[in-house]
Amino acid sequence: MSDHTYGFDTLQIHAGARPDPATGARQTPIYQTTAYVFRDADHAAALFNLQEVGYIYSRLTNPTVAVLQERIATLEGGVGAVCCSSGHAAQIMALFPLMGPGKNIVASTRLYGGTVTQFSQTIKRFGWECKFVDFDDLDAVKAAIDDDTRAVFGEAIANPGGYIMDVRAIADIADAAEIPLIIDNTSATPYLCRPIEHGATLVVHSTTKYLTGNGTVTGGCVVDSGKFDWSANDKFPSLSQPEPAYHGLKFHETFGNLAYTFHGIAIGLRDLGMTMNPQAAHYTLMGIETLSLRMDRHVENARKVAEWLEKDDRIEKVTYAGLKSSPYYDRVKKVCPRGAGALFTISVKGGYEACVKLVNALEIFSHVANLGDARSLVIHSASTTHRQLSAEQQEAAGAGPNVVRLSIGIEDADDLIADLDQALSKASS
Structure with a gap:
């Protein structure tokens, strides 16, 4: 060129x-x-x-x-x-x-x-x-x-x-x-x-x-x-x-x-x-030919889903750096000016058992050991990707027993929110 x-x-x-x-x-x-x-x-x-x-x-x-x-x-x-x-x-x-x-x-x-x-x-x-x-x-x-x-x-x-x-x-x-x-x-x-x-x-x-x-x-x-x-x-x-x-x-x-x-x-x-x-x-x-298009949608969807989750009383914490409440919010503008990505965790009230119920109840989110797919993905890190770590290491990595990792895809954000809503209802029942 x-x-x-x-x-x-x-x-x-x-x-x-x-x-x-x-x-x-x-x-x-x-x-x-x-x-x-x-x-x-x-x-x-x-x-x-x-x-x-x-x-x-x-x-x-x-x-x-x-x-x-x-x-x-x-x-x-x-x-x-x-x-x-x-x-x-x-x-x-x-x-x-x-x-x-x-x-x-x-x-x-x-x-x-x-x-x-x-x-x-x-x-x-x-x-x-x-x-x-x-x-x-x-x-x-x-x-x-x-x-x-x-x-x-x-x-x-x-x-x-x-x-x-x-x-x-x-x-x-x-x-x-x-x-x-x-x-x-x-x-x-x-x-x-x-x-x-x-x-x-x-x-x-x-x-x-x-x-x-x-x-x-x-x-x-x-x-x-x-x-x-x-x-x-x-x-x-x-x-x-x-x-x-x-x-x-x-x-x-x-x-x-x-x-x-x-x-x-x-x-x-x-x-x-x-x-x-x-x-x-x-x-x-x-x-890679569609990377920028996908990442823009990933970031847009992640922000919408994270903002909804942060307001839900069934959730203790959302770690998404694109939220104004995040201690990393100001750092996003300097390090990742186009957005904070589409990967974050949620701490679910009810602990380990509620996390398991949530993962099992989701319908659009795929329960897989991967991230960065066009599809939205979910996993309970403490029992899977971070299972080999000690409890102290899990907590330091942000993967405690009450934590679920979400990789937000490029589907319709309203559909993702509806899926999380119904799954959280089952997890908290």
Whole structure:
């Protein structure tokens, strides 16, 4: 595309995509292939030696996936991206070039339950550690960072409560410590929040959610801002020091601001194998074409439903940041100027049993372990997505036993309110 500055609505349709050179196909084809024919032996050698960019094997690169990577990177304002098989895969992919045995990350207490489990349990098997801190307590974040900390991790709009993170404030702390800030932007999408503009180094997504928007395929993505100096100190040897697998090549010295992205493909996907398949990339590309339209409706519906719930005496609390009563209301304007998203929780009077009755009585809302679908979704986090956490961790994450998470879809808001009304009547009877 030309040097003209295009708007979001244009980029979500066109970024990274061009008519297929072989057929003229306007929609990006699904390149359902495992391997690619080399021009000759020299061409193959150059590709394997990272001297030339191209396609070798679909565990590493695929033309359909490449379009998606460029589109998400463009929408996020990054220099490059690496797509992979799921949001959880994206988190490991994001950390992989940064970490080593004995190193740690500092993460928000307000994270998706599966992420808390991954960071508190699974990454220990790599010799990594995680310190969980309330990111509203900036002094605590500063105090948690030590000489072995290699990244700070948080969610722009936290799952499940919809809390808004002060990305700039946390980015300033990470910058002072000379370590990257990684932001999970799944719940916000680049339409509502662009973390790189607020100082984030890396952005991760579960593309399964709003980016695809139709509940059909899983996927993940890591976006690189290209703004971090990986050679400023000796904390990131995978990027700044010679790589034995490539005859001593130094990624940052060789690839500059694309060092992290190239490492993600040449090392991360090569050795971890968390590959996104081309059909999943195709579905996600089609979903992104309507992202702004859907997010506007998601936000509009969420505000209407949250305002109705806040006035209902069967509800103790609504956590939606778009409500004027929310402590995060003013932060929304700064971090997510187009709206507070469509994910939030409600505390139901009657506790655990009332939550179970509510979930079972809903008719339009689907009871599923997902969010960001065009359909409205509901789940009782304490017994499902956050079940593996301790009671203290559940409360810190905003997923206590009396809490239900709502992901508001793009249906008619009045129908959603009517469904909640009848279900609450049954839950409180």
